[in-house]
Amino acid sequence: MEWFAQKWQVVESLAPFLLHGLWMTFQVSMIAIILGSLLGAILGVMKTLDSRALRLCIDAYMHFFRGTPYLVQLYLIYFVLPSLGIAWLQFDSYTAAIVSLTLYTASYVTAIVASAIDAVPRGQEEAARACGMTKAQRLYHIIVPQALRLTVPPMASVYVIVIKSTAVLSVIGLSELTRQGETSILRMPQDTMFIYALIAGLYFLYCYPVLRFARWAERRVGSSAAAQENA
Amino acid sequence: MAVNNNEPGPRPEQGGADQRMVVIDCISRRFSIDGGKTVVTALDDVSNYIDRGEVVVIIGPSGSGKSTLLRTLNGLESIDEGNIVIDGVDLADKKTNMNTLRADVGMVFQHFNLFENKTCLENIVLPQVVVLKKNREKAERVARDLLERVGIPDRENNYPRQLSGGQQQRVAIARALAMKPKMMLFDEATSALDPETVNGVLSLMKELAYDGMTMAVVTHEMGFAREVADRVIFMDGGRVIEEGSPGRFFDAPESDRAKKFLEQIL
Ligand SMILES: Nc1ncnc2c1ncn2[C@@H]1O[C@H](COP(=O)(O)OP(=O)(O)OP(=O)(O)O)[C@@H](O)[C@H]1O
Numbered sequence: 001m002e003w004f005a006q007k008w009q010v011v012e013s014l015a016p017f018l019l020h021g022l023w024m025t026f027q028v029s030m031i032a033i034i035l036g037s038l039l040g041a042i043l044g045v046m047k048t049l050d051s052r053a054l055r056l057c058i059d060a061y062m063h064f065f066r067g068t069p070y071l072v073q074l075y076l077i078y079f080v081l082p083s084l085g086i087a088w089l090q091f092d093s094y095t096a097a098i099v100s101l102t103l104y105t106a107s108y109v110t111a112i113v114a115s116a117i118d119a120v121p122r123g124q125e126e127a128a129r130a131c132g133m134t135k136a137q138r139l140y141h142i143i144v145p146q147a148l149r150l151t152v153p154p155m156a157s158v159y160v161i162v163i164k165s166t167a168v169l170s171v172i173g174l175s176e177l178t179r180q181g182e183t184s185i186l187r188m189p190q191d192t193m194f195i196y197a198l199i200a201g202l203y204f205l206y207c208y209p210v211l212r213f214a215r216w217a218e219r220r221v222g223s224s225a226a227a228q229e230n231a
Numbered sequence: 232m233a234v235n236n237n238e239p240g241p242r243p244e245q246g247g248a249d250q251r252m253v254v255i256d257c258i259s260r261r262f263s264i265d266g267g268k269t270v271v272t273a274l275d276d277v278s279n280y281i282d283r284g285e286v287v288v289i290i291g292p293s294g295s296g297k298s299t300l301l302r303t304l305n306g307l308e309s310i311d312e313g314n315i316v317i318d319g320v321d322l323a324d325k326k327t328n329m330n331t332l333r334a335d336v337g338m339v340f341q342h343f344n345l346f347e348n349k350t351c352l353e354n355i356v357l358p359q360v361v362v363l364k365k366n367r368e369k370a371e372r373v374a375r376d377l378l379e380r381v382g383i384p385d386r387e388n389n390y391p392r393q394l395s396g397g398q399q400q401r402v403a404i405a406r407a408l409a410m411k412p413k414m415m416l417f418d419e420a421t422s423a424l425d426p427e428t429v430n431g432v433l434s435l436m437k438e439l440a441y442d443g444m445t446m447a448v449v450t451h452e453m454g455f456a457r458e459v460a461d462r463v464i465f466m467d468g469g470r471v472i473e474e475g476s477p478g479r480f481f482d483a484p485e486s487d488r489a490k491k492f493l494e495q496i497l
């Protein structure tokens with residue numbers, strides 16, 4: 001009983017602090033997910049166009065951001081870029097977080113979208129071409145809609161990875177959930193384990209609905225044709 | 232020359248300067264495979280023509296270049312040498328809009344290639360709206376008429392995968408016809424069908440031929456070729472080896488290769 005009372009006190013005193021961290025984590029990751037998905041969708045479509053130069057550039061970008069740890073990318077963007085002396089590359093920690101996380105997210109989304117487009121059977125593109133549709137019309141009406149449904153399952157796991165990557169943002173002093181937790185531990189070192197458990201619980205609280213939503217979306221996309229037909 | 236001869240129907244008098252729908256002039260097409268080490272000559276200096284209202288059936292062994300030839304006629308395949316003129320439109324001309332040309336040349340594929348994300352009706356409506364800029368209502372009316380004509384009026388809200396192969400191919404034919412094409416290309420349109428649905432699709436193609444549609448047909452259905460073709464073209468190794476009326480070709484082939492091919496297939 002006493003144990004519970006003591007822990008409850010910890011929770012009560014830390015709640016506003018940790019919830020602020022969760023809110024920051026939510027905000028940064030959501031913005032990065034939305035911007036990163038848009039950027040990734042555009043780059044993914046561009047990667048499948050006929051231009052070799054374009055494809056090489058996008059490949060280089062993808063390999064860099066997927067082949068290096070996010071922490072390194074964050075350091076580069078927050079600590080190294082400003083030293084170049086270009087005014088608009090002097091990011092504060094919030095902007096650096098969003099820029100780096102958006103680029104990181106987009107690198108994965110680009111790969112997912114490009115391979116989903118490649119997975120649409122060739123005959124679909126050919127038939128659309130044979131009808132006289134332009135490249136843009138083919139993409140818009142036929143290819144991208146069919147590719148999108150293939151992206152739902154892998155996209156969800158990328159989103160969860162992105163959410164968890166925000167923990168790294170504590171190193172540039174952004175007051176997100178992990179950072180708030182570490183600060184709390186400094187204040188209450190005797191409750192280290194409990195506070196870590198609280199943080200883990202809060203991350204789970206955020207990630208789990210995302211995964212659930214993904215599963216729901218997956219089922220919906222898969223059966224949308226059947227649903228329409230019954231309507 | 233903008234000869235707007237979109238409506239199937241009576242054909243111009245034979246012998247006029249405008250009698251040719253397609254003129255194929257010394258075309259070649261090569262593919263380099265395994266990283267450029269090997270070059271396959273799919274079409275080797277082919278010249279030919281298709282007249283208005285003519286039904287040309289192209290036959291030949293596997294890999295002889297039949298599909299490649301057909302696909303050059305709507306620009307799905309580019310050519311390395313030579314030239315093709317379709318209804319006065321020069322395909323090699325940089326100013327030719329290939330998409331406009333493709334809207335005028337209908338194509339039916341072996342594997343139907345209906346748009347999987349669209350209903351049957353939408354498959355037929357979409358190209359009319361997007362390419363021909365028709366208004367939706369008109370396009371739907373055309374689509375429903377065509378579905379009726381190809382014999383499946385009650386499946387308009389089904390998705391392609393809910394239809395049998397034969398039904399899908401009928402929708403694919405309707406989709407091509409909705410564009411009011413000057414000419415239709417069929418690449419083994421019945422090869423992927425169950426035996427019992429082959430005849431339905433063949434008789435649909437026959438009807439089109441008798442309605443005066445200009446057609447280039449790649450097929451292994453020799454009965455169809457004999458009955459419907461105005462001219463048979465036999466290809467091998469990327470070249471036209473022999474051509475003639477079906478009666479002449481099937482009963483008295485001249486080349487050894489054609490004789491051997493017919494022996495194997497009949
Ligand atoms: N996209 C391509 N890339 C490489 N080689 C190709 C390509 N398309 C066709 N070929 C080659 O060109 C040759 C002619 O092929 P094509 O498909 O025109 O033959 P076909 O007469 O239609 O044969 P089938 O009866 O098997 O359909 C073949 O040797 C084929 O391997």
Ligand SMILES: [Mg+2]
Binds near residue numbers: 298
């Ligand atoms: Mg073929």
